[in-house]
Amino acid sequence: MELLPLPTSIRLEPHPIARDQTVAACHISSGSIVISLPPLTTVLLPSEKGCRCDYCFRRDSPDVHLRRCTGCASYWYCGAQCQDMHWAVHKNLCKAFNRYCASPDFVKLAEHEKLDALLLTHLAAQITSNSSPRSTPASSLSTFLNLRPGPFSKGSRPVVCSMTVKRSGLSSDELEAVYSRFGNNNFAIHSHLTTYAHGVFPLASRLFNHSCLPNAAAKFVLSPSEPIHMEIVAIRDISPGEEICITYLDPALLQSRQQIFELTYGFTCLCPSCALLNRIGLIPPLPESDSELASLERALRTFVFPFHESGVSDLRLPTGLLQNIPSELFPALCESYLTRLSEAFSKASHDGPFDIALDVGLTLLALYCLIYPPNYPQIGTHLLEMAKTAWNAIILADDDQRKAAVTENDLSEQVRTYLRLSRDVLDIFGQEGDPGGPLEEIRVLYSLLDGM
Numbered sequence: 513m514e515l516l517p518l519p520t521s522i523r524l525e526p527h528p529i530a531r532d533q534t535v536a537a538c539h540i541s542s543g544s545i546v547i548s549l550p551p552l553t554t555v556l557l558p559s560e561k562g563c564r565c566d567y568c569f570r571r572d573s574p575d576v577h578l579r580r581c582t583g584c585a586s587y588w589y590c591g592a593q594c595q596d597m598h599w600a601v602h603k604n605l606c607k608a609f610n611r612y613c614a615s616p617d618f619v620k621l622a623e624h625e626k627l628d629a630l631l632l633t634h635l636a637a638q639i640t641s642n643s644s645p646r647s648t649p650a651s652s653l654s655t656f657l658n659l660r661p662g663p664f665s666k667g668s669r670p671v672v673c674s675m676t677v678k679r680s681g682l683s684s685d686e687l688e689a690v691y692s693r694f695g696n697n698n699f700a701i702h703s704h705l706t707t708y709a710h711g712v713f714p715l716a717s718r719l720f721n722h723s724c725l726p727n728a729a730a731k732f733v734l735s736p737s738e739p740i741h742m743e744i745v746a747i748r749d750i751s752p753g754e755e756i757c758i759t760y761l762d763p764a765l766l767q768s769r770q771q772i773f774e775l776t777y778g779f780t781c782l783c784p785s786c787a788l789l790n791r792i793g794l795i796p797p798l799p800e801s802d803s804e805l806a807s808l809e810r811a812l813r814t815f816v817f818p819f820h821e822s823g824v825s826d827l828r829l830p831t832g833l834l835q836n837i838p839s840e841l842f843p844a845l846c847e848s849y850l851t852r853l854s855e856a857f858s859k860a861s862h863d864g865p866f867d868i869a870l871d872v873g874l875t876l877l878a879l880y881c882l883i884y885p886p887n888y889p890q891i892g893t894h895l896l897e898m899a900k901t902a903w904n905a906i907i908l909a910d911d912d913q914r915k916a917a918v919t920e921n922d923l924s925e926q927v928r929t930y931l932r933l934s935r936d937v938l939d940i941f942g943q944e945g946d947p948g949g950p951l952e953e954i955r956v957l958y959s960l961l962d963g964m
């Protein structure tokens with residue numbers, strides 16, 4: 513089928529299993545935007561309603577004041593321009609919205625079903641506002657309907673707002689056809705790794721297959737008076753002819769992800785990380801004793817950071833180690849190990865002791881480097897948390913301790929090293945989401961360090 517013109521740097525080719533794949537038509541440098549895409553439709557999570565503009569998704573703040581739609585009192589806008597721009601869509605839903613949300617059929621849905629039902633209702637309102645999404649062959653809706661449906665039918669008919677759907681002219685077969693593609697195609701829209709909305713981006717769904725070791729990632733860019741845009745960023749250099757993949761799930765779900773791919777997306781992932789997990793088979797459980805856990809921790813750090821002794825100034829972020837993981841480290845691949853390390857780091861980095869936080873945080877960094885692809889944003893965000901923890905250790909220490917720490921130059925060296933590594937990683941992903949994200953925090957922390 514005809515697709516919108518693609519950037520010259522990519523092309524669509526047949527894929528042996530996933531129908532088509534997008535490959536690089538030339539060298540694509542790390543940090544480049546592969547493609548920028550608008551949504552067909554979106555929906556805010558219920559927890560974000562009233563906290564973000566329903567059109568541009570900017571967050572309520574001293575500079576962004578939200579006011580309710582006077583018609584339904586359920587949609588919020590940061591100004592007349594956003595409200596005007598959204599009216600062509602919102603007018604198809606405004607009057608009926610509250611009755612629809614209070615209807616017994618809607619109320620009894622599970623939270624994720626409510627979100628999908630609202631997304632489908634928004635899509636119907638969008639179609640009514642503009643006939644082009646359904647009439648042109650290369651349209652966004654046609655692209656979406658041309659995607660593969662999810663592996664299992666959702667069973668029940670979607671509970672949509674009947675008045676809005678009636679106006680759109682969508683038949684119940686078309687509605688079900690759209691709905692059956694939600695599970696394996698929709699995107700979680702996030703800001704600094706926190707999801708706040710869901711969206712349908714048909715061309716992104718059509719173009720990008722999954723890998724647990726992706727070379728690209730999706731980010732979402734906010735602008736005043738414009739709908740959110742998705743940008744696909746190359747997170748490492750991509751060679752001509754190489755497939756461009758994103759990840760559909762957090763690759764850290766080492767034990768459960770294959771089952772989720774099968775149930776939700778209808779495929780078996782054959783990426784090198786999954787192939788290795790297949791070879792390992794059943795991952796041995798975590799040891800129970802503290803001493804065995806401590807030696808697993810030491811072994812993991814020595815494997816990932818072999819040249820790291822006591823200081824961190826020589827710390828490098830290695831890549832591609834997973835393929836050579838020794839068998840004594842297999843228990844570190846238990847999902848519960850990552851949860852355990854993250855919880856211990858999060859607790860100690862907030863409340864102290866900071867030396868424990870920095871110690872467990874380094875083990876967590878080793879695990880991230882092992883399981884995530886190079887420059888994955890989670891690695892950069894964790895490095896920033898490490899820099900902030902080392903900084904807090906300096907400024908919250910009493911005067912004598914602080915002098916000792918700073919004179920020894922150990923903690924300030926840790927702040928600088930983690931900040932530098934964090935900036936190297938996050939500069940590649942680039943600006944995204946709400947103002948004041950990690951790149952801004954890095955800038956502020958550098959200026960505090962310089963003023964020390």
Ligand SMILES: C[S@@+](CC[C@H](N)C(=O)[O-])C[C@H]1O[C@@H](n2cnc3c(N)ncnc32)[C@H](O)[C@@H]1O
Binds near residue numbers: 529659696
């Ligand atoms: C977002 S769509 C990708 C679009 C698809 N390439 C196409 O040509 O329409 C998701 C679907 O693509 C297939 N898919 C994506 N990644 C895959 C992979 N790594 N291996 C096999 N199938 C994959 C699965 O059928 C999945 O449900």
